[in-house]
Amino acid sequence: MAVVRRRLIVRGIVQGVGFRPHVHQLADELGLAGFVTNTADGVVVEIEGSAADVASFTDALVERAPPLAVIESVEQHEVPATGTGTGSGSGSGPGSGRFEIRASVAGAAATLVSPDVGTCDACRADVAEAGDRRHGYAFTNCTNCGPRYSIVTTIPYDRANTTMAAFIMCAECRAEYEDVRDRRFHAQPVCCPACGPRLSATINEIAAALRDGEIIAVKGLGGYHLAVLASSEPAVARLRARKHREAKPFALMAGDLDAVNRLCVLDDAERELLASPARPIVVLGARPDADIAPSVAPGLHELGVMLPYTPLHHLLLDAVGEPIVLTSGNVADEPIAYRDDDASTRLTPIADR
Known part of the structure; x- marks a missing residue:
């Protein structure tokens, strides 16, 4: 059997979207050897095995790419085989080739990082499940969802190059991170209540304050927002006055599609x-008949x-039980606050807590 080795450079949004685990799993399926690594130029893959298996791998790399990946180009080069490839058809089975995820390689930035991704259904289920170790944990994420662009300090996209570098994975999170069968395999922001970020106040405390009409500063992925109960005209009017935002409409956050449907007319798109x-x-x-304060979107x-x-x-x-106003954490015409010390200075005159 002739053994070939191919080097692929994959460019596009291929960092922070589970692309390296995808490559590893494909190589395991076909029993191929090689490696994958993040670089500043994109994801680099070297794959070795039979010509048929390498061709199948190259096709599947794009056709079965993770849902969040956006592949702009795949540059291919034939390189000398090293003798490690053992793939001999799709029946060769997982692990028959030696494939690894290598440490990332730094360099001049030329690749794209995924935007932040909304919580997936599986992580939502983890948070809701009473027996799960991430039950009620506000920073749950996996390969398919969670912070990406907002936490990156430089590329390649690795935990050490994100704001999560300050949080050392516990043994359980490390086991998930290293398990090729786990959906948190190589999920860079993986964490749990034992090793990840913590809230400065409980969810129930904040929900109660919102129901009492208070203005709350909430730190989101890209910076701080100001929240008030959307049905409370006094609270919304006070927020307008403190932000010096006379008429521009506020955005709302509703708990689910049913809650949105009670506010607005929705089509499938x-x-x-x-x-x-x-x-x-x-x-x-x-x-x-939407139960929304008139000051949310005056005249519209x-x-x-x-x-x-x-x-x-x-x-x-879930705790508040109704929609909230969620608007940028700033005074009108100023940039959004995203650092804690800056937010404390600039948002204290606006937020009640």
Whole structure:
């Protein structure tokens, strides 16, 4: 059997989307040897085995790419075989070739990092499951969801190059990170209550404060937001006055699609967009009887609405039980606050806590 080795350079949004685990799993399926690594130029793969298996791998690399990946190009080069490839057809089985995920290689930045991704259904289930070790944990994530762009300090995309570098994985998270069969395999922000970030106040405390009409500063993925109960006209009016935002409409966050449907008229395309991984703000036609304070969008018949995009927001909306205003953490015309010390200085005159 003739053994060949091929070097692939994959460019696009291929860091922070589970691409290296995808490559590893494909290589295992075909019994191929080689390695994959993140570089500043993209993801580099070297794969070795039979010509047929290497061709199958190259096709599947693109055809079965992770849902969040955006492959812009695949550069291919034949390189000398090293003698490690043992693949001999799809029946060769997992582990018959020696394939590894290598340490990333730094360099001049030329690749793209995934945007932040809304919480997936599996992580939502982990947070909701009473017996799960991540039950109620506001920073749960996996290969398919969670923070990406907002936590990167440089590339390649590795934990050491993110703000999660300060949090050392516990033994259980490390086991998930290293298990090729786990959906947290090589998920760089993986964490749990034992080793990850903590909240400065409980969800129930914040929910109670919102129901009492307070303005709350909430730290999201890309910076701070200001939250108030969307049905409370006094709270929304006070927020407008403190932000010096006279008429520009506020965005809303609703707990789920049913909650959005009670506020707005929805079609299938709008439902799909709201629930997409980007979790965008979608401008929708407001229902005349929507229980929303007039000051949310004065003089308009539309509302800008989004769904929760982190476990923190899911937990908060579940606890509050109704939609909230969620607007940028700043005074009008200023940049959003994202550092804690800056937020403490600039948002204290606006937020009640």
